[in-house]
Amino acid sequence: MRKLYHTSLSPFCRKIRIHMREKGLDFELMEEPVWESRESLYQLNPAGEVPVLVDENDIILSGSYAISEYLEEGYTEVGFLGKTLVERAEVRRLVTWFDMKFYHEVSQPILFEKFYRRFMRYGMPDSETIRLAKNNISAHLDCIAQLTENRRWLAGDFLSLADFAASAHLSSMDYLDDVPWDTAAPSVREWYALLKSRPSFRPLLCDRMRGLKPPLHYENPDF
């Protein structure tokens, strides 16, 4: 059985969890406390980071870029990168948007301040950093709205890795109640609701962290 080493709120792990379920691939979830820097993790991935996928053929894949491209190249029955070169460039542009830009401006600071600090016993959250990141998320929701108002899915009329990346980041922030849904455009809520109602998304909505409850709307597809 293939194994996915992950940390529940990591957007990169969530993206791969959705991607694998959409591909119809079974896997065992291995919760990895990355903040403990365990030797066993470094043996799998010298970067000491998750996600790490150990596939059935014992191939070890580290990092969401290597894993998602591997899933697309190795399991071709359904694809989530688009067919033409133009479609694929658009999907990957948007994946970069969320995994680099959204991550730096929103997910990374919020996850560090509100989540990792607790486990690393690394002082109190910095409220100014959180405030700035929460401002940034509103700007990003507006950018998503520009896409959802003109397209069925983020990269076009097909469900893609761009949707998985974006919703993975948003769902992590939503667990921490940091998505201002009340000011988000209706098309963004509708797009996210569609993703939430997919079976691939269900396991994420059932995640619970000890001592850290999500808001009531977190798992409700009709939020």
Added chain:
Amino acid sequence: MRKLYHTSLSPFCRKIRIHMREKGLDFELMEEPVWESRESLYQLNPAGEVPVLVDENDIILSGSYAISEYLEEGYTEVGFLGKTLVERAEVRRLVTWFDMKFYHEVSQPILFEKFYRRFMRYGMPDSETIRLAKNNISAHLDCIAQLTENRRWLAGDFLSLADFAASAHLSSMDYLDDVPWDTAAPSVREWYALLKSRPSFRPLLCDRMRGLKPPLHYENPDF
């Protein structure tokens, strides 16, 4: 003629410049002052970032992930991702190492403090941030040594995108004289010297920024 919008010291742009030359693709370099946030750049790439490639068929590609995968899929005569799924996963793991880990721990803080601040007129460099990043670079050189001592190139016995990514980051740091070559393992210096001596690397070594001279060894393949 295809056009590559770039900023000279951006490691992501440098990676694509090397990649395209190794592919034998001609292009015009368009210097883009990203710190000016020009409207024309946002029209090409809503993220306001480089690299952006406008290919001969007028396809616009934003971000080094989309561009490098596009180059591999669209121009297949020579490839730099490896042949098997295992090789390709290893190349992409290492690209993530440099474009995420090395970037956050070394390139991003050093480039911001020593380069972008000048152009953005954004205060004085923070010496503590620079000191930490310079400490990190030594640890990364040790990691590269573990690869170069056992492999011909970073990902195995073939030249790959991993070499382009790693040398792109190192060359940007080297322009600013922040690579402690005197303490680097011989195999790392030899690997980097091999890359420096390739025609694809030559244009990078000829780059000069106004008012910011590189050290004497910067363009010398026998450094």
